[in-house]
Amino acid sequence: xxxxxxxxxxxxxxxxxxxxxxxxxxxxxxxxxxxxxxxxxxxxxxxxxxxxxxxxxxxxxxxxxxxxxxxxxxxxxxxxxxxxxxxxxxxxxxxxxxxxxxxxxxxxxxxxxxxxxxxxxxxxxxxxxxxxxxxxxxxxxxxxxxxxxxxxxxxxxxxxxxxxxxxxxxxxxxxxxxx
Amino acid sequence: xxxxxxxxxxxxxxxxxxxxxxxxxxxxxxxxxxxxxxxxxxxxxxxxxxxxxxxxxxxxxxxxxxxxxxxxxxxxxxxxxxxxxxxxxxxxxxxxxxxxxxxxxxxxxxxxxxxxxxxxxxxxxxxxxxxxxxxxxxxxxxxxxxxxxxxxxxxxxxxxxxxxxxxxxxxxxxxxxxx
Numbered sequence: 131x132x133x134x135x136x137x138x139x140x141x142x143x144x145x146x147x148x149x150x151x152x153x154x155x156x157x158x159x160x161x162x163x164x165x166x167x168x169x170x171x172x173x174x175x176x177x178x179x180x181x182x183x184x185x186x187x188x189x190x191x192x193x194x195x196x197x198x199x200x201x202x203x204x205x206x207x208x209x210x211x212x213x214x215x216x217x218x219x220x221x222x223x224x225x226x227x228x229x230x231x232x233x234x235x236x237x238x239x240x241x242x243x244x245x246x247x248x249x250x251x252x253x254x255x256x257x258x259x260x261x262x263x264x265x266x267x268x269x270x271x272x273x274x275x276x277x278x279x280x281x282x283x284x285x286x287x288x289x290x291x292x293x294x295x296x297x298x299x300x301x302x303x304x305x306x307x308x309x
Numbered sequence: 310x311x312x313x314x315x316x317x318x319x320x321x322x323x324x325x326x327x328x329x330x331x332x333x334x335x336x337x338x339x340x341x342x343x344x345x346x347x348x349x350x351x352x353x354x355x356x357x358x359x360x361x362x363x364x365x366x367x368x369x370x371x372x373x374x375x376x377x378x379x380x381x382x383x384x385x386x387x388x389x390x391x392x393x394x395x396x397x398x399x400x401x402x403x404x405x406x407x408x409x410x411x412x413x414x415x416x417x418x419x420x421x422x423x424x425x426x427x428x429x430x431x432x433x434x435x436x437x438x439x440x441x442x443x444x445x446x447x448x449x450x451x452x453x454x455x456x457x458x459x460x461x462x463x464x465x466x467x468x469x470x471x472x473x474x475x476x477x478x479x480x481x482x483x484x485x486x487x488x
Binding site: 169170171172179181196197198200211213214215216217218219222223225226229230231 | 348349350351358360375376377379390392393394395396397398401402404405408409410
């Protein structure tokens with residue numbers, strides 16, 4: 131499975147109007163608080179690893195997940211090991227990590243409003259202290275479908291009056307730490 | 310809340326017969342596999358901490374929990390911080406810990422058959438590579454009730470033809486590591 135994802139800064143109000151005009155399907159809105167941890171024995175920025183607890187709230191209730199992203203296995207494909215599982219209580223999981231010597235380094239909070247449009251998921255992100263962004267994404271099963279899926283994502287951006295050339299390659303965590 | 314707990318080696322078959330004769334209530338039987346981890350940056354035996362993933366199976370299904378036990382806060386009361394939360398998938402949680410540099414040090418596997426008898430929980434433990442033990446436990450709400458609760462537990466042991474003087478103070482993990 132290959133994930134194709136393009137993210138650009140945007141005025142969400144204007145994008146919302148365009149989505150409505152294009153007949154996009156509104157999906158559920160979630161609020162996510164992602165806490166990233168520093169390790170006591172390694173520098174994650176140097177090893178390119180990440181440890182995160184995500185707390186997500188929506189109409190369906192609250193849920194928490196822990197995620198570990200390993201170092202890049204291969205520069206070319208940007209592939210890495212990733213392990214994620216749900217936890218019953220995010221606060222207790224934070225207490226376990228803190229007890230072990232991990233320290234919360236930063237928390238990214240965002241509201242994510244999702245729409246479906248022509249096989250793509252369009253997500254309107256309002257990120258605390260960072261700004262407003264629109265992400266267009268889809269999944270394809272084969273490597274040779276990636277390029278046309280990316281072209282399709284650019285096309286969706288243009289129909290939303292957004293410019294694919296504004297594409298942002300920094301993570302929200304990176305933007306928050308730079309701010 | 311104070312936990313009163315007494316554990317002695319036993320022939321489980323004989324204890325089972327005694328429990329039946331005494332009209333004890335049979336509760337659910339569970340199988341637990343407790344994996345304890347070594348840390349990459351501290352010696353848990355020295356700091357007296359513990360990190361464990363417990364996988365428990367019963368008629369009710371499988372569940373996993375992660376537990377961190379902090380160092381003793383106070384030698385007198387043996388009190389320590391403990392944080393525990395359920396995780397959706399124990400194998401994935403193990404992969405997260407392993408990715409972070411923690412190493413599975415030992416796994417204690419046991420079948421626990423529980424009975425209720427006169428306000429006490431009697432647990433028949435068959436511990437792989439360690440042996441058979443019976444644990445009698447109860448909880449009281451005040452410190453001055455501990456002594457009589459302990460006397461009551463000794464009394465239960467005697468009614469099961471077991472000797473309170475055989476009391477074991479080593480954990481199953483300790484016994485497994487010694488074996």
